[in-house]
Amino acid sequence: MRLKISDVTMRYGKLTALQGVHSSADGGKVIAVLGPNASGKTTLLRTIAGLTTPSKGRVELDGVRVDKMTPHDRASKISWVPRIAEVSGAFTIRTVVELGRYAIGPSESRVTDALRQVELLDRSESLWHGASAGMRQRAAMARALAQRTPGGMLVLDEPSSALDMHHLKSMGEMLKQCASEGDIVIAALHDISFAMEIADAVIVLKEGRIVLDGQTNAVLTPSSLGGIYGVDLNWAVDEAGKRHLVIA
Amino acid sequence: MKIRTTATIVFLLLLLFAGIALRLLIARQVDGSITLAIPEQEFVLYRVVPLISALIVGAGLGVSGMGLQVLLRNSLASPWILGLSSGAGLGVMATMYFEHTYGATFVGSESGGAILGAVGTLSLVYILSRRRTGIDPMTMVLVGVVVSVLCGAGIMVLQHAVPMGLRGSFTTWLMGSLPEVESWWKLGTLGGATVFGIALISWWGPTLDAACLSDDEATSVGVNLPRIRTRLFLVSSILAAIGVMLAGPIAFVGLIAPHGARLFLGGSHRSLTIATAIMGACLLVFADDIRQIVDIGSGRLPIGIVTSVIGGVVFLGLLLRNRGRV
Numbered sequence: 001m002r003l004k005i006s007d008v009t010m011r012y013g014k015l016t017a018l019q020g021v022h023s024s025a026d027g028g029k030v031i032a033v034l035g036p037n038a039s040g041k042t043t044l045l046r047t048i049a050g051l052t053t054p055s056k057g058r059v060e061l062d063g064v065r066v067d068k069m070t071p072h073d074r075a076s077k078i079s080w081v082p083r084i085a086e087v088s089g090a091f092t093i094r095t096v097v098e099l100g101r102y103a104i105g106p107s108e109s110r111v112t113d114a115l116r117q118v119e120l121l122d123r124s125e126s127l128w129h130g131a132s133a134g135m136r137q138r139a140a141m142a143r144a145l146a147q148r149t150p151g152g153m154l155v156l157d158e159p160s161s162a163l164d165m166h167h168l169k170s171m172g173e174m175l176k177q178c179a180s181e182g183d184i185v186i187a188a189l190h191d192i193s194f195a196m197e198i199a200d201a202v203i204v205l206k207e208g209r210i211v212l213d214g215q216t217n218a219v220l221t222p223s224s225l226g227g228i229y230g231v232d233l234n235w236a237v238d239e240a241g242k243r244h245l246v247i248a
Numbered sequence: 249m250k251i252r253t254t255a256t257i258v259f260l261l262l263l264l265f266a267g268i269a270l271r272l273l274i275a276r277q278v279d280g281s282i283t284l285a286i287p288e289q290e291f292v293l294y295r296v297v298p299l300i301s302a303l304i305v306g307a308g309l310g311v312s313g314m315g316l317q318v319l320l321r322n323s324l325a326s327p328w329i330l331g332l333s334s335g336a337g338l339g340v341m342a343t344m345y346f347e348h349t350y351g352a353t354f355v356g357s358e359s360g361g362a363i364l365g366a367v368g369t370l371s372l373v374y375i376l377s378r379r380r381t382g383i384d385p386m387t388m389v390l391v392g393v394v395v396s397v398l399c400g401a402g403i404m405v406l407q408h409a410v411p412m413g414l415r416g417s418f419t420t421w422l423m424g425s426l427p428e429v430e431s432w433w434k435l436g437t438l439g440g441a442t443v444f445g446i447a448l449i450s451w452w453g454p455t456l457d458a459a460c461l462s463d464d465e466a467t468s469v470g471v472n473l474p475r476i477r478t479r480l481f482l483v484s485s486i487l488a489a490i491g492v493m494l495a496g497p498i499a500f501v502g503l504i505a506p507h508g509a510r511l512f513l514g515g516s517h518r519s520l521t522i523a524t525a526i527m528g529a530c531l532l533v534f535a536d537d538i539r540q541i542v543d544i545g546s547g548r549l550p551i552g553i554v555t556s557v558i559g560g561v562v563f564l565g566l567l568l569r570n571r572g573r574v
Contacts, residue, residue, distance in 0.1 A: 051464045075470030086462035088321045089515030095457070102458040103470025140465075147469060 001027040008057035017043040019208045030179045032199035033188040039205040041188040049080045049155040075103035079144035081156040087128045094124035100147035114145035133162035151182040172198040253519045256512040260526040267533035274540045298426035302532040305495045308442040308487035310528020313502025315484035320385045326503035327488035330392040331369045333497040334399035339365020341406040366489045383477040424496040424552025445487045453518025500559020
């Protein structure tokens with residue numbers, strides 16, 4: 001599967017959220033989308049997932065425009081994990097995860113597997129409204145896992161913002177696992193260390209434009225990121241000899 | 249169907265049958281005493297017609313409310329939030345005004361005026377709430393409130409323009425009442441349309457479940473949001489308009505019946521629709537039972553007053569229960 005983003009511009013009235021964005025990605029990779037607040041990360045991800053139509057340009061998956069796909073086709077190829085999952089009915093966590101199979105047909109085993117992967121199987125009959133932010137984020141991940149077709153695309157908007165260290169680590173492993181099964185995995189992240197840990201490539205946005213795009217190790221350096229975020233960064237080396245970007 | 253769902257629907261049906269039996273048997277004597285007896289044949293129709301009307305109006309309003317609560321993502325939404333009641337009221341008032349001023353109603357009767365007002369208001373709300381991507385729920389609530397206020401102003405203008413006697417007739421219509429005499433053709437047509445509308449919404453149940461997610465999430469799992477919202481708006485509005493046509497503005501049934509059903513069944517809309525329809529019918533049948541019993545010295549109370557009293561108390565309870573979330 002190949003994702004191609006061609007000259008995407010998104011305007012909301014006078015506000016330009018994205019300006020002339022070009023990029024591409026192949027299956028089997030985890031791509032982190034980074035950037036300061038209001039740099040256009042969520043808008044880019046929503047455009048990639050076909051949830052909104054760009055003012056100009058196009059996003060194609062294997063040559064098909066994602067915003068022109070039928071709801072069924074889109075649901076079978078693209079799974080979405082929001083930053084904050086919202087449900088307005090009196091549903092259990094299991095029911096919310098089952099909704100991931102709405103268009104592509106029920107599958108008890110896929111739902112159970114997904115709940116097990118995010119460690120919510122024993123809480124699956126709890127009501128959604130009683131769930132913590134972290135549980136909701138894991139449930140949204142489980143819904144995407146239950147929905148995804150291996151070899152498709154998984155789009156995640158800050159999927160780890162409410163997770164503890166244990167679940168952050170297992171989230172990273174799940175994303176890498178999906179990529180190893182041929183998925184294109186694209187996630188907006190604020191945690192640079194986490195991005196360096198899981199991402200094969202990064203796209204860095206600033207004020208709606210791509211300012212860095214390439215292999216993670218080549219792109220993420222103190223000098224390149226420091227200017228974008230407006231902070232002084234340094235390398236720090238941990239006990240295992242791994243390098244981390246830290247604020248100087 | 250799960251055991252809990254079946255048990256709930258059987259329980260609600262038994263409750264409904266109890267209410268129906270009570271309505272058929274209950275009688276107020278001339279001295280004011282209440283008796284339970286099989287009615288004489290000549291009086292049977294006067295109990296059966298309001299009973300059938302109560303079933304149609306209660307079930308329809310309940311499911312209409314449920315549909316709008318999903319559409320507007322607001323658990324306190326009801327058919328009246330879209331200006332239906334005030335629109336119908338304006339239609340009735342305009343009918344009375346034209347009859348008084350020009351000697352002609354142009355729409356046949358007060359029912360015709362109510363339907364015209366309700367449909368006109370809903371069409372306006374629909375048109376003004378449409379965006380490029382379909383109906384916007386928040387805009388729809390705001391437009392509904394504004395259109396309600398405008399219709400209310402129109403009613404006051406017309407009330408000012410007609411003689412005092414007509415104002416009394418309008419006030420009576422506003423209280424809502426179940427007809428004791430109605431043509432079988434009309435009851436059959438409206439009843440059939442109500443059953444069809446309820447069946448449609450129940451059929452769409454899985455889509456309604458998925459539409460309870462946020463817009464992005466619902467779209468990402470494959471829901472065609474603009475289409476389901478338009479369908480829900482149309483069917484919910486027609487069900488509520490049928491209620492207005494038969495019984496005038498009956499408040500709170502559309503708000504409370506879905507919540508009552510959810511207490512038993514949770515959020516799955518296929519079975520919830522059926523349970524809500526029975527719950528709505530129960531509410532109206534029991535409200536009609538209560539009005540046969542209660543007499544505050546001025547005869548039987550209009551059913552709209554009974555539902556308002558019951559509904560007001562339950563509504564406050566809901567607000568207090570949900571004050572952290574609403």
